[in-house]
Amino acid sequence: MAANKRIMKELGDVNTNPPPGCKITTKDEDIYNWDVSMDGPDDSIYKGGKFTIAIVLPKEYPFKPPTLSFRTKIYHPNVTNDDRGAMCLGMLRAEEWKPPNKIADVLKLVRAVLSAPQPDDAVEAGIADQFKNDRKGFDKTAQDWVKKYAK
């Protein structure tokens, strides 16, 4: 299968040269399900946290974007505050995803969004509001959640 070679190459690349703060494993040789352990970026309020992120590659990959969900609870306007912990941003949208894009690029984007949340693109309107209008309160909850869930 053509997709296999591409995915194997990506896996090889992220193993020899992983994106900053990321460790990637696959379950039982299943190359369509990636587990990522990501450190909260140092320049973000998520610093010190360790987040587990599941990445699922659709069978149409790389023609369809991967889906990404936080397995670790995180207080963030761009991550759904439910048991899916879904993040849908920029290149992860079907209309913006381009087949040459790589999972490593996706992970870099995730880190960028952790450092700089994008409230105007939010999936959690309430959290986005707080981020914009009550930054102190937002920071506090986000840090509390890091202590509570991401240690």
Next chain:
Amino acid sequence: MDSEDEVNSVVSSVDVGMDDDDSSVDFGADSDVEIDDHYQDDAAFETQEKDLMPKKKAFEVDYRVYSPEDIQKQQDKQVAEVSTLLEQPHEITAILLRFGRWNKERLIEKYMDNQEEVLDKAGLGQDVYKSPPRIDPPRIFTCDICCEDGPHESFALKCGHRFCVTCYRQYLFQKIRGEGEAARIKCPGDGCNRVIDTKSLDLLVTSDLTDRYHELLMRTYVDDKENLKWCPAPNCVYAVECGVKKRDLNKVVPTVQCDCHHSFCFGCTLADHQPCPCSLVRRWLKKCEDDSETANWISANTKECPRCHSTIEKNGGCNHMTCRKCRHEFCWMCMGVWSEHGTSWYNCNRYEEKSGLDARDAQARSRQSLERYLHYYNRYANHEQSARLDKDIYHKTEKKMTLLQGASGMSWIEVQYLEEASRSLQQCRQTLKWTYAFAYYLARNNMTEIFEDNQKDLEMAVENLSEMFEKPTDQLAALKVEMMDKTTYCNRRRVILLDDTAKRLKDEQWEFNVELS
């Protein structure tokens, strides 16, 4: 200017004065009718025909139904026209128009203003038509999608983003088949915004996709035009043109009938919901979805917690209730705080206690609002159900008509009144159904009574006719005249109700207990 007049005449039943906002001019000038001689002839014919017909009612709007061929012709005509103006080939013009969402005027203006920028934004670098697109012969390079080195055939747009043909085709397959995209598919290159032109697509799109691709191009044309909509009936291929704008929808319920006979609202494409404006329909359907299943049961078997208002079901005989959500303890009988009851567990003797009085009051108010909702909902649902049954009646009617022919020696034409009666019943029921949603949101003022009278009259007329319909077939022949009269009466009552409601809606005479959004 000419085109503006055109639009106003198309929407003659809508207040012309509403067209005061500048943002509309773009769409107005964009009307398809004015550029097409063929359609203009048709329009002239229509006016003639209309002179013979009774004057249009306040609840009717002007509209036209188009076949896929009409739409294709319209598109081609517009492309041809703009093509001459911009001095660009048909292909390029088509891309530009699709890119500009078929807003001719704006496109031409922008193009004249800055040709280079427009071409660039539409994904057409200046040199796009110097050399025709081609698939390049096999060579060795690493395709950035499949990561294979080849040798493989490849393709690149003018931007130079080269991929193997297999990947390119798979990309197009995903866009066309998977995402239903056609008019604005971009180069697969990372971050590249160049739109793939039709010539390149024709070269790359596999034959099994061509039909779907052209169908999608047609779809985007209609989807891009505010004054065009597809008929929502399943498998219907027609589109309808209507000049009513989104912002007019609180003043008019633009109801159109497709050539497939499906009546629908041009505003929201739901089935005919006159006289209820779109926003109230949306609200009502949402409410029904949230409430209806449980509403009946709730009203009989439950109460609300006096503190947090979550619904509490009473099971068992004990009056000492504990809210599962907020742990509030209260008495089922008097709704008062349980602690005030002391040890008199089995007999509530605190009926006059203050906390209980207040809680009962609040409860009564919320019950009242539920009961009010149920009052309207039951009637709405009743007509909806009857209308659904009427679909069966239609088939029954056909059977009856055949039977009646045999029994009375009447001809097929002579038994048509049964079908007319059946159709009238369905239509009136549909209207009645929505009068209840309308009434639910209607705030009382001195006009409400007129509405309720009209509603009552129509309801009675419908029930009368409906009753007659249930008579055994051997009696139907004798009832022909009476039945025809009742059918006419039903239709008239419906028109009166719709006409009056629409007029007052337009004049903003109704007051609603919610904001029209």
